[in-house]
Amino acid sequence: MGEMKTSSLLLPIRFAAALSAAFLCLSVSAEVGRPAKSDIPHVDRSFIEKAAKAGMEEVDAARVATERSSNPQVRDLASMLLNDHESANATLATIAAANGVSIPARDMDTTKKWMKKDSKDFDHDYLAKTVSDHEDAVKLFQNEAKDGKDDETVAFARKVLPKLEHHLQMANDLKKALK
Numbered sequence: 001m002g003e004m005k006t007s008s009l010l011l012p013i014r015f016a017a018a019l020s021a022a023f024l025c026l027s028v029s030a031e032v033g034r035p036a037k038s039d040i041p042h043v044d045r046s047f048i049e050k051a052a053k054a055g056m057e058e059v060d061a062a063r064v065a066t067e068r069s070s071n072p073q074v075r076d077l078a079s080m081l082l083n084d085h086e087s088a089n090a091t092l093a094t095i096a097a098a099n100g101v102s103i104p105a106r107d108m109d110t111t112k113k114w115m116k117k118d119s120k121d122f123d124h125d126y127l128a129k130t131v132s133d134h135e136d137a138v139k140l141f142q143n144e145a146k147d148g149k150d151d152e153t154v155a156f157a158r159k160v161l162p163k164l165e166h167h168l169q170m171a172n173d174l175k176k177a178l179k
Contacts, residue, residue: 040099041149047140048096048153052103054137055089057110058130064114065126073174074123081130081167088160095152127175134168 058081065078096103117125141164144157 040101040153044144044148044150044153045099045101047144047148047157048092048099048101049104050140051137051144051157052089052092052096053107054133054140055085055092056104056106058085058133058137059089060106060108060110061114061126061129064111065122068114068117068119069123069126070119071123071178073177074126077130077170077174078126080170084163084167088163091156095156098152099150123178124175127171127178130171131168131175134164134171137164138168 062078062082062085066075066082069075069078093103095101114126138161141157141161145154145161148154148157
């Protein structure tokens, strides 16, 4: 049992290392393949940085929830969020690299925090945080879709926004159902 627990604890660390390597490759390929845009407007740069940070936190929390939740519906939601946000994060990393925008480093404290949560309150806390984070993300993506200047970044925000709204609705519905 101790070996399995250690192995599952190493998964986020291994993922973080793989993600860092992917970002490095994207940075190098962006530099070699074409010059990175250094003149991306501040509104778009800020969006990329905030969206990347939020996306990484969502992935970390969802990964833990798929393992720790006692409710199959919460695990299913977390699994969907994990897949959708990993995909969006990869696309955003490509956009960031092409525009010379540095993505904030992954904060491993998020994973640790969720691993330490009391199992009795885990589902409630996870759903509350998921709803709150998705409310913020929807606003962030709506603002970029409306006010962004960089065509590629605006297109990304418009493409991802309906999924975020769907995630928010599902998390809200599940939160209400589990009260």
